[in-house]
Amino acid sequence: MTCEHFALGESILHSADPRVKLLLAAGYAVVTVGLESLEGQILALLGGLLLVIGAHLSLKEILRRLFVVNLFVLMLWLILPWTTTGSGVVHWGPVVITSEGLNLALSITLKCNTIILANLALLSTSTIFSLTHALAHLRVPSKIVQLIFFSWRYFHVIDSEFHRMNHAIKVRGFKPGSNLHTYRTYAHLIGTLFVKSLERGESVHKAMLCRGFDGTFWLLSHFYLRPSDICLGCLTATYLLLVIGIEWSSPWH
């Protein structure tokens, strides 16, 4: 199973230094979450759209991702407008739709989608391995970096193990339903998965000891800041400053 659909590509964002992208993604998310004015939020969303356009990602796949996350946002639209107190816009008997509620739902929709777009453009255009490397270079504790590295390395192995066993139970005529037999079958499947991964963990550890593992995570690939990375960093940072400026000069603030 490959989940890194967006990591392959040749856009400017794909070839950019993952350290820069990680910092920009974090900065973009932090700035966006704090925005309170409509102008600031719309400007941030536009920036997110520009980044996604710059990354040349498949529109269909982007819409699919946005759809899934917006199901939760849709639920908020159905509830927040009439649970928020404020000045009523529409009155249906006891139900009052308030403008404060609508504004809250709108603001969440804008911020949520902005951060998703920025993440798609900045994070999903790197493989997990290069992000892991970037985290190590950004001085994230080595234990966390190694855990991410090994978990991702073996996620695929364990996932294919799981699919093999899943095929095996299907071939034997297993049909999932809401009954104890189904739950027991899944429990045994997952239990076997745990046992197998623990055993594999032991053999991986032994193999690592044979190769002299002492807890050090050696970094083999290094990143070099190129002029294009500095450009990307400066441009995005300037844009974020502009968003903050608009936010502060807005009457909403």
Next chain:
Amino acid sequence: MHISEGVLTVPVLLAGAGGAMLGLAVGLRHMDVQEIPRVALLTAAFFVASLVHIPIGPSNAHLVLNGILGILLGWTAFPAIFIGLFFQAVLFQFGGFTTLGINTLNMAVPSVVMGALARPALRSNSGIFSLVMAGIAGAGAIIMSAAMVAGSLSLSGDPFVPVSRLIFAAHIPIAIIEGVLSVLIISFLLKTKPEVIKG
């Protein structure tokens, strides 16, 4: 069970990030470097298991298994859950950078608490009592996580209170399924590889 980006207020997010960092620090301190392969492989296994959809009546739910994670990993559940959420954020855009902290906290604290609650019983005997404790840990971790998610939403403003009640209620059937599965998984592990639990 994660809260999307852009919903929670900044103080709630900051508190979540601080709490998660504290938990991560304790979790990493509890883990020796030589344990990295074991913990990483279990993290990967939990991530795969969390993609399994279990039928419940006409619908289905994906597993969380943070109760079992706490039983098997103790404090190390913190980094394991953090990494699972990191993968989900990068790969599927479920949750993201600013909610990574609060989401980790909401899932990992119940995991550690329920693990600590059930482990003494699981270590000392393998009878019906240990299975009851496994069920309590499995269901309890979901209930506690749902309560914490509802709490963090409610702290972000009064309009979210009805939403958070709805989310809490939706997790009750999931908690029951998780409880049943936890009993079955632990009983399987006690039969096939008891040293996993007995340590």
